[in-house]
Amino acid sequence: xxxxxxxxxxxxxxxxxxxxxxxxxxxxxxxxxxxxxxxxxxxxxxxxxxxxxxxxxxxxxxxxxx
Numbered sequence: 001x002x003x004x005x006x007x008x009x010x011x012x013x014x015x016x017x018x019x020x021x022x023x024x025x026x027x028x029x030x031x032x033x034x035x036x037x038x039x040x041x042x043x044x045x046x047x048x049x050x051x052x053x054x055x056x057x058x059x060x061x062x063x064x065x066x
Contacts, residue, residue: 005049005056012049012056016041 002015030047
């Protein structure tokens with residue numbers, strides 16, 4: 001899994017796995033979900049990301065215990 005932020009385009013992209021994108025849907029304004037040929041999610045892109053967070057360059061990662 002990878003998280004990419006592009007300050008030039010102000011886009012935040014959560015890449016869940018490496019696969020060819022077959023279809024993309026804008027599920028909410030500015031939120032695009034990309035799917036592979038089997039309908040599995042490949043990535044989630046947030047447009048105008050700085051509108052949704054005050055610190056787009058700050059990332060916290062945590063694995064919760066079951």
